[in-house]
Amino acid sequence: MDENTKEIISYDHFSKLDFRVARVVNAERVSGSEKLLRLEIDTGDATTRQIIAGIGKAYAPETLTGKEIIVVANLEPRVLMGLESQGMLLAARDAEGMPVLLSAEKDVPPGSKIN
Numbered sequence: 119m120d121e122n123t124k125e126i127i128s129y130d131h132f133s134k135l136d137f138r139v140a141r142v143v144n145a146e147r148v149s150g151s152e153k154l155l156r157l158e159i160d161t162g163d164a165t166t167r168q169i170i171a172g173i174g175k176a177y178a179p180e181t182l183t184g185k186e187i188i189v190v191a192n193l194e195p196r197v198l199m200g201l202e203s204q205g206m207l208l209a210a211r212d213a214e215g216m217p218v219l220l221s222a223e224k225d226v227p228p229g230s231k232i233n
Contacts, residue, residue, distance in 0.1 A: 136192035137208075137232035138162065139222050145179035148199050155179055156201060161191050162229015170203035176216040188220040188232060 140159040143166055148154035155177065157169045169189065188208040195202050209217040222230070 134192075135190055138189055138191045139186055139226050139228060139230040139232065140189045140191075140205075140207075141228040142182045142185045142187060145177075145182040147174060147179055148201065151199055154199060155182070157182065157207070159187070159189065159205070160228040161189065161205075162227060167191075167204040168202060169205050169207055170198040170201050171207050173207075173209065173217045173219070177219070185219070186221050186225070186228070188222070 138161050140161045142157050143160050144158040146156050148156050148170065151174065153172045153174045155171050155174045157171060158166045159169055160166055190206045190208070193204075193206050195204050197203070208220040210220065212218050
């Protein structure tokens with residue numbers, strides 16, 4: 119298996135992942151990091167949540183507010199640079215290796231499930 123190939127997982131494992139559309143409510147740089155941004159996102163729940171993402175070299179924070187992105191909403195929280203990340207956004211990499219955010223083709227409400 120080469121480094122780009124992941125092991126095959128069962129449908130049951132995959133179905134445990136909670137992919138959702140989220141709207142970025144606010145975005146700012148993480149102090150002391152060129153790469154990390156702190157995103158406040160709306161996933162259709164009663165409150166917003168925070169995601170810490172390594173997209174700071176590809177995106178200026180002010181360009182992200184209002185943008186709809188795809189997130190994994192049920193990952194165990196993880197602390198990065200002293201900040202708790204409560205999910206993970208999904209991105210591809212372009213030819214230069216820079217992240218490109220995944221998004222829905224049409225406007226859908228925050229919290230919309232992806233299956």
